[in-house]
Amino acid sequence: xxxxxxxxxIFCFIECRKVSETFEPxxxxxxxxxxxxxxxxxxxxxxxxxxxxxxxxxGRSNWFGDACGLNTIFDKNIVDSTLNLITEKINxxxxxxxxxxxxxxxxxxxxxxxEINFILNNTQFNYAYxxxxxxxxxxxxxxxxxxxxxxVIFSKWKLENAKRISLPLRSDQSAAEKYFYLRYxxxxxxxxxxxxxxVKLFNVHSxxxxxxxxxxxxxxxxxxxxxxxxxxxxxxxxxxDFNTLPSNSIKKDYCIEDMCEGEKFHDTENKHxxxxxxxxxxxxxxxxxxxxxxxxxxxxxxxxESVYFTHTTRHPNNKPDRRLDYFxxxxxxxxxxxxxxxxxxxxxxxAAISVKLKLPK
Amino acid sequence: MKKTKIFILFIIFFxxxxxxIFADSLNVYSxxxxxxxxxxxxxxxxxxxxxxxxxINKRIELxxxxxxxxxxxxxxxKINLIKKNNFYLSSQHSINYFTPWLKFWQGNGTGAxxxxxxxxxxxxxxENGIFVSYLINNKLLISSNLNMTLALGTKINRLYSxxxxxxxNRFAPAFENAVFSLKTNLQGKITKRFNYMATFDxxxxxxxxxxxxxxTSIIGVFAKSTRFKFCLGPKLVYGQYPFGNQINxxxxxxxxxxxxIKSKKTR
Numbered sequence: 001x002x003x004x005x006x007x008x009x010i011f012c013f014i015e016c017r018k019v020s021e022t023f024e025p026x027x028x029x030x031x032x033x034x035x036x037x038x039x040x041x042x043x044x045x046x047x048x049x050x051x052x053x054x055x056x057x058x059g060r061s062n063w064f065g066d067a068c069g070l071n072t073i074f075d076k077n078i079v080d081s082t083l084n085l086i087t088e089k090i091n092x093x094x095x096x097x098x099x100x101x102x103x104x105x106x107x108x109x110x111x112x113x114x115e116i117n118f119i120l121n122n123t124q125f126n127y128a129y130x131x132x133x134x135x136x137x138x139x140x141x142x143x144x145x146x147x148x149x150x151x152v153i154f155s156k157w158k159l160e161n162a163k164r165i166s167l168p169l170r171s172d173q174s175a176a177e178k179y180f181y182l183r184y185x186x187x188x189x190x191x192x193x194x195x196x197x198x199v200k201l202f203n204v205h206s207x208x209x210x211x212x213x214x215x216x217x218x219x220x221x222x223x224x225x226x227x228x229x230x231x232x233x234x235x236x237x238x239x240x241d242f243n244t245l246p247s248n249s250i251k252k253d254y255c256i257e258d259m260c261e262g263e264k265f266h267d268t269e270n271k272h273x274x275x276x277x278x279x280x281x282x283x284x285x286x287x288x289x290x291x292x293x294x295x296x297x298x299x300x301x302x303x304x305e306s307v308y309f310t311h312t313t314r315h316p317n318n319k320p321d322r323r324l325d326y327f328x329x330x331x332x333x334x335x336x337x338x339x340x341x342x343x344x345x346x347x348x349x350x351a352a353i354s355v356k357l358k359l360p361k
Numbered sequence: 362m363k364k365t366k367i368f369i370l371f372i373i374f375f376x377x378x379x380x381x382i383f384a385d386s387l388n389v390y391s392x393x394x395x396x397x398x399x400x401x402x403x404x405x406x407x408x409x410x411x412x413x414x415x416x417i418n419k420r421i422e423l424x425x426x427x428x429x430x431x432x433x434x435x436x437x438x439k440i441n442l443i444k445k446n447n448f449y450l451s452s453q454h455s456i457n458y459f460t461p462w463l464k465f466w467q468g469n470g471t472g473a474x475x476x477x478x479x480x481x482x483x484x485x486x487x488e489n490g491i492f493v494s495y496l497i498n499n500k501l502l503i504s505s506n507l508n509m510t511l512a513l514g515t516k517i518n519r520l521y522s523x524x525x526x527x528x529x530n531r532f533a534p535a536f537e538n539a540v541f542s543l544k545t546n547l548q549g550k551i552t553k554r555f556n557y558m559a560t561f562d563x564x565x566x567x568x569x570x571x572x573x574x575x576x577t578s579i580i581g582v583f584a585k586s587t588r589f590k591f592c593l594g595p596k597l598v599y600g601q602y603p604f605g606n607q608i609n610x611x612x613x614x615x616x617x618x619x620x621x622i623k624s625k626k627t628r
Contacts, residue, residue, distance in 0.1 A: 064469070072476035073520045108524060112604045138525055142469055143476030145524055146604055176471075 020180050021135040029162035029187055032128040034120040040156035042193060043096060046334055046356045050095035051203070051239030051325055053311075053350035056104040056149060057082045057115050060318060060346065064142055066275075067314040067349065068260035072142045076111035083115060085347045087122040093341070095354055097191070098125065098154040099203035099239040105130065108145035116152055125154040131164035131187040133205060139180050151187050151203045151240070159189040159201070167204075168221055172212040182207075186222060186240070196359040199331070200229055204240030209275040215244060219284030226292060230330050237329040237357045241350065243275075245322055247282035247289070248302050254278070254322060258313045276313075278322075288328055295327035295338040295355035308340050310351040320345050325353050332358040389502045390548045391556045391582040391590055391617055394424065396504040397449035397494035399441045404621040411615075412437060424455075433462040439492070447496035453508075457486035463517070463535070475521055482515040484535055490542075500550040508542045510534050519603070526598045526609045530564040530574040538567040556582035556590070574600040578613055590617040 059082040062069030104110040116128045132150035139147050167184040187203040206218045229236045255265040258276040265273050301308050309320035337356035344352040390396050393406050400416030407413045412424040424437040437455035460483050467475040490508035512534040519536040533540050544562040564574035580594035592615040599608050
């Protein structure tokens with residue numbers, strides 16, 4: 001802790017500007033466009049949505065922040081080669097809209113690779129809309145240094161009214177930790193295609209490691225945003241990493257699976273590992289299932305859970321062991337188009353998911 | 362606790378060590394370390410951010426960051442080579458062993474600014490430079506300094522560099538090749554109690570990717586007495602960091618303390 005105080009004193013001397021971004025409740029998203037525009041035809045009746053937490057392009061590497069890893073900084077070659085595999089998969093599935101979580105744009109840990117530009121220039125997408133989640137001049141912890149990570153909506157077509165909407169913050173951290181920590185958000189854009197009604201598209205990344213009621217507050221907040229659109233007679237489709245399990249999952253406690261060497265859980269001192277115990281999270285998240293259409297219904301999920309898993313921390317065979325990623329809409333999914341790409345977990349700690357949305361007329 | 366002890370030692374060192382003889386009058390310069398001047402024999406100069414400098418004799422001065430020696434053993438010698446009319450020329454030679462300093466900042470958890478996964482090898486920073494100063498008149502002094510800094514030892518992988526203003530360019534030799542710097546400053550008197558210094562420092566890092574850094578400042582110096590001076594001013598820093606170009610405006614504050622060590626009187 002003393003070393004931390006020293007770092008803060010150094011900052012006082014060397015930085016006049018804000019060290020870490022804190023964000024307004026609603027801000028304009030940052031817009032990117034591909035270096036070379038690609039010709040994409042307008043959709044006929046439906047669009048294909050894909051959501052993928054790409055783990056900032058480090059694949060299955062042992063990052064210190066999860067998976068019991070030791071490494072903090074990754075070489076450009078590792079990041080570039082992972083992004084190549086990720087873009088290959090994206091091109092193979094050819095979604096119209098891609099919702100990405102954990103995308104680095106100028107972070108030391110990924111050798112300052114501009115991942116949004118990389119994906120834009122190696123896929124069919126023409127535009128990207130970025131909402132930063134973790135933006136700091138310098139994070140004085142584990143040698144993380146400069147950080148700029150967030151969520152992105154990639155699109156073949158130009159979208160409108162792109163907004164970054166802040167989600168409620170964790171309340172179980174010290175002020176210093178909170179200041180330098182991730183500020184989760186949702187990203188909202190409007191898809192306006194001639195001949196169809198406007199659809200608001202959301203990308204969500206909710207908190208992973210909170211031990212208080214932050215998840216519930218975030219799910220309530222998200223539902224409230226959806227409710228507003230519904231009550232105005234509008235349409236939305238949302239994809240993202242919600243960091244919780246379907247309420248009817250057989251297993252909800254992954255402390256032992258996620259346990260690192262030397263750790264101990266389920267005793268009197270260390271009850272649960274942060275981010276690995278999903279018990280008690282149903283209340284808020286269920287409201288999304290009950291009020292809106294999920295691309296994967298709870299009934300379908302319960303018939304064969306494992307084929308819908310999208311995440312693992314360190315499964316030895318790189319097989320996902322839990323479902324954390326979802327799509328919701330207040331309109332209609334095309335039946336039978338919900339897909340979980342479990343093979344894609346080789347390139348991240350999440351599998352990609354996709355579904356086709358019927359466009360409202 | 363360890364840091365508190367260091368702080369107390371620092372205060373004791375600053376306030377109670379040495380017997381002080383007041384200097385006769387304010388010099389035109391406030392920052393002797395930035396000039397070709399050397400301290401007179403037994404005279405010293407200390408400040409928060411500049412090294413402690415001590416005059417061995419009329420021509421030779423030793424410099425060291427005294428507290429810094431705990432984590433970064435360092436010594437520097439400045440030798441006055443030419444002193445002709447108003448023109449001064451000196452050379453400066455420094456050696457720094459900064460492996461312990463880098464290791465101090467390395468680790469897991471909060472406060473660590475260097476990632477734990479890299480090995481920090483034994484590294485010495487060797488710095489050699491030439492100073493020239495020209496006293497334009499009693500109120501104005503111009504000084505320039507050309508420096509080359511090299512690291513002896515195995516370089517640290519540049520992935521783990523500390524990409525912060527002020528720090529990056531000073532420690533770049535540990536990650537990159539040689540660093541060359543050309544620093545110029547103008548120091549002058551305004552009134553009896555007010556001095557000023559304007560600086561323009563250019564750093565060239567001999568590397569494939571990132572190369573130029575500029576630091577410029579205008580600093581006001583208030584002389585509380587002939588011993589104590591307080592300095593304040595803005596510093597503009599431009600740098601080509603691994604993540605791109607960045608400009609920072611930083612506050613500069615310093616306290617300068619000078620005097621001389623009194624010789625014991627003998628009967």
